[in-house]
Amino acid sequence: MFKITAPRSKTEFERYYDLRWRILRAPWQQPRGSERDHHENNAIHAMALNDEGHIIGVARLHQINKTTAQIRYMAVEDRWQGSGIGDALLRDLEDKARALGVQLIKLNARENSVGFYTKRGYQITGPGHLLYDEIKHQKLEKRLDN
Numbered sequence: 001m002f003k004i005t006a007p008r009s010k011t012e013f014e015r016y017y018d019l020r021w022r023i024l025r026a027p028w029q030q031p032r033g034s035e036r037d038h039h040e041n042n043a044i045h046a047m048a049l050n051d052e053g054h055i056i057g058v059a060r061l062h063q064i065n066k067t068t069a070q071i072r073y074m075a076v077e078d079r080w081q082g083s084g085i086g087d088a089l090l091r092d093l094e095d096k097a098r099a100l101g102v103q104l105i106k107l108n109a110r111e112n113s114v115g116f117y118t119k120r121g122y123q124i125t126g127p128g129h130l131l132y133d134e135i136k137h138q139k140l141e142k143r144l145d146n
């Protein structure tokens with residue numbers, strides 16, 4: 001079992017960023033710090049905790065303007081992937097976006113996770129960037145029904 005919550009303390013944020021880094025950056029030999037950007041302080045952070053209190057999934061939403069937001073840095077601990085955690089994190093951020101009046105969510109998905117997002121109503125709008133010369137991305141978006 002797991003629950004979705006938000007990091008609050010300094011220690012929780014350190015563990016939250018650590019999971020991001022381990023899943024999304026370390027396999028490509030990227031340094032610590034490369035898992036963050038300048039939106040962190042103004043973003044909505046979500047994390048999944050297992051029964052032992054370990055962070056096993058993370059995701060972030062930041063608002064681009066009044067009605068549009070972007071989801072970035074979705075990552076689930078390897079052995080927990082496929083357990084519904086990504087789904088729960090995405091729903092949590094979408095609910096919070098709706099509450100803010102957001103009508104459109106955009107994201108850039110790694111090619112191997114595009115299917116995860118299209119299953120949840122995201123539509124491909126075009127090709128995205130190539131990360132570290134090898135990870136192809138697609139641009140996707142979803143209109144929220146308020």
Ligand SMILES: CC(C)(COP(=O)(O)OP(=O)(O)OC[C@H]1O[C@@H](n2cnc3c(N)ncnc32)[C@H](O)[C@@H]1OP(=O)(O)O)[C@@H](O)C(=O)NCCC(=O)NCCS
Nearest residue numbers: 074075076081082083084085086087109110112113115116
């Ligand atoms: C992509 C990711 C966030 C999805 O989270 P997850 O917890 O593994 O996904 P869930 O268990 O919630 O997936 C639920 C559903 O999506 C499907 N799904 C998951 N990954 C998928 C994929 N790559 N392609 C197609 N479907 C996928 C599952 O089959 C499942 O389907 P169901 O609802 O019909 O049973 C996670 O696998 C991950 O962290 N991957 C590595 C890092 C990454 O690529 N992050 C995304 C960066 S854009």
